Amino acid sequence: MRLALLALLARGPAHGYELKLELEKLLGAAYPQPNVGQIYVTLGRLEKSGLIEGEEIAQSSRPNKKTYRLTDAGREAVAAWFEETSDEPRVRDEFFMKLALAADSGLADRLTLINKQRRQYLNSMRELSRLSATEDRDNRIAQLLIEGAMLHLQADLDWLERCQEELE
Amino acid sequence: MSDPGPTTTPDDPKAPGNGPAARNGPADGAAVPLLRAEGLVKTHHGEGAPARAVRGVDLTVRAGEFVAVTGPSGAGKSTLLHLLGGLQRPDEGALWLDGARVDGYSEARWAVLRRRRVGIVFQFFNLVSNLTVADNVELPALLAGATPRQARSERASLLAELGLEGRERSMPAELSGGEQQRVALARALVNHPDLLLADEPAGSLDSKGTREVMRLLQRFHQRGQTIVLVTHDARLASVADRVVSFFDGRVADDAELGAATSPARPGRPGGVGGLVDLGD
Numbered sequence: 001m002r003l004a005l006l007a008l009l010a011r012g013p014a015h016g017y018e019l020k021l022e023l024e025k026l027l028g029a030a031y032p033q034p035n036v037g038q039i040y041v042t043l044g045r046l047e048k049s050g051l052i053e054g055e056e057i058a059q060s061s062r063p064n065k066k067t068y069r070l071t072d073a074g075r076e077a078v079a080a081w082f083e084e085t086s087d088e089p090r091v092r093d094e095f096f097m098k099l100a101l102a103a104d105s106g107l108a109d110r111l112t113l114i115n116k117q118r119r120q121y122l123n124s125m126r127e128l129s130r131l132s133a134t135e136d137r138d139n140r141i142a143q144l145l146i147e148g149a150m151l152h153l154q155a156d157l158d159w160l161e162r163c164q165e166e167l168e
Numbered sequence: 169m170s171d172p173g174p175t176t177t178p179d180d181p182k183a184p185g186n187g188p189a190a191r192n193g194p195a196d197g198a199a200v201p202l203l204r205a206e207g208l209v210k211t212h213h214g215e216g217a218p219a220r221a222v223r224g225v226d227l228t229v230r231a232g233e234f235v236a237v238t239g240p241s242g243a244g245k246s247t248l249l250h251l252l253g254g255l256q257r258p259d260e261g262a263l264w265l266d267g268a269r270v271d272g273y274s275e276a277r278w279a280v281l282r283r284r285r286v287g288i289v290f291q292f293f294n295l296v297s298n299l300t301v302a303d304n305v306e307l308p309a310l311l312a313g314a315t316p317r318q319a320r321s322e323r324a325s326l327l328a329e330l331g332l333e334g335r336e337r338s339m340p341a342e343l344s345g346g347e348q349q350r351v352a353l354a355r356a357l358v359n360h361p362d363l364l365l366a367d368e369p370a371g372s373l374d375s376k377g378t379r380e381v382m383r384l385l386q387r388f389h390q391r392g393q394t395i396v397l398v399t400h401d402a403r404l405a406s407v408a409d410r411v412v413s414f415f416d417g418r419v420a421d422d423a424e425l426g427a428a429t430s431p432a433r434p435g436r437p438g439g440v441g442g443l444v445d446l447g448d
Contacts, residue, residue, distance in 0.1 A: 115421040118413060125406035126425050129382065147375070150403050157402045161240045164415060 001034065001042050003081045006070065009052060010078050013069040016040050028135045028142025030128070030149065043068055051077055089152065099163060110167050118160050125153050200267035202362055202394050203229040203252065208261035210247050221247035222258070223417035229396060231362070234389040236397045236405035239414035246367055248414065249398045253288050253365045254278035266362060283312045287356030287364045291371035293348040295340040295355070301327070302336040305354045312359045319358075326354040330384065346377030353384060357393075364388070366397045370404055382407050 008019055016039050023034050043066075046052045051074035054066045070078070095117055102108040132146045210222040221244035229235050237245045250256040251263070254273065263271040270281065282288065295304050302323055309319035327333060330350040340348055349369060356364060366385070370378040378401065386407045389395055397408060405411050406425065413421040 111420070115413070115423075118421065119423045119425075122402065122406055122411050122423065123425055125402050129403065129406050132379075133383070133386075154402050161415075164420065165240065168415065 001038065002046060003078065005039065005042055006046065006051060006074055006078045007081070009068060009070045010075065013055075013067045015057075015065045015067045016043055017065075019043075025139075026141055027145060028131075028139050030131050030135070030142060030146045046074070050074075099167075111164065114160050114164050114167075118157065121153050121157050121160070125150060125157075128153070199231065201228045201264075202231040202233075202266055203227070203396070204264040205252065206262045208248070208251055208258045208263070210244075210251055210256060210258050212247070220244075220417055222251060225261070225417075225419060227252075227412065227419070229363075229394065231394055232392055233410060234385070234393075234395045234397070234408040235410045235412060236399060236408035237412045237414050238399055238402065238405045239420075241400060243414045244417040245398045245414045249365055249367050249396065252396060253286055254281060255288075283308055284359055285362045287359070287361035289349065289352045289356045289364070289366045289369045291368040293340070293345075293352045295348055295351055297340055299340075300336065301332065301338050301340065301343070301351050304340065304351055305358055308355055309358045314359075322358050323354070326358060327351075330354055344377070345373050346380050349373060349377065349381060350384070353381075357388065362394060364393055364395045366395065366399075368399055368401075369397070370399065370401060378404060 020034050020036050020039050047054050052068045053071055054068050056064045056066055058064050102110045128146055128150050135142050205227045208222050208225040212219040212221050239245050251258050305323040306319040309322055370381045382404055399405050410424050412419055
């Protein structure tokens, strides 16, 4: 969340609630709704570390609000973030451990594990299809996020097939 | 939900009770399954060792269901679909369509069945290349006995529904893959078949075309179309209500989707969002 907020502030100053709304609009329903409290806490930490600076704006009928802008150090941090490549997602090691240990434990059957896991992935896939259908079609970022999740799941399902072929 | 047979209307006053609706079974929802297969076996004898593509399959599909059959390539799922549509004959086993046993039907009787009651779409569309889009769709309606006027109006409404207005006079080769598959879908649905069989309908389409096919199958299903879809693509399979996992010629699992399969699973924050967690 830190760097996402910094990157949003690279476009210009904003206050906490605006940042929350912008994130929601950009990422759509597939992304867990950012918690506004968490956003304020993160902004506080970023301010302490000198990456952003806040300015109180007086409002007549409501409490003051605080608008944040990126400092030079903050701008450098965002640039460095864009500069580095990101780690690839890891395989689902918990299911893998179950599969690896099932046969000798005498407590579980590998094919039952695979079938159960497949059902779960298929249900998640269905959920993603539903999200994709309800998400604004023109929100390309949100649609790409969903499509990425679907392709990951497809890979997990393909891998389950391989497990089944090898272990049956 | 009651399913009126193809010859009765929903508000047919004589549908319930002991009227002459016997052929389609009781009209109270506990009707005969639309499709029932028992012990289907099919072995391909090509060069080399015989390949046992389908090795004893039981499958029941109720009217209104959307069933996806998934599995790795070579698992025999296309052969299964061909058996269900009478494009191949089983070596063993029995097949019923709407209560009538059809596995012994001749090629000619199957052709009639496929024209009127079973629509099929294929991976490579199989449109008639020297007929226009309109003629590809109207031809099966005319063959099934529709008047030219009925065929035209049915074609027009389907093509409009499928977003192909203005392409009536195009030849298949002038269309994109996604458009050709939509024409194939219109052709398969023009006679209002009881059953739609789809064999890897997005297998030669890009991601956008795949989404389009997903959306359309879902829409026709919501209107009551019974569908059996064969695909290796889980995205496509996930729009079905039920997924049959097919391995090595046999059913490995048969699961209803959307049912509460794992009550112990804690809800993830943001639901599916857990899959796209961007970290902190």
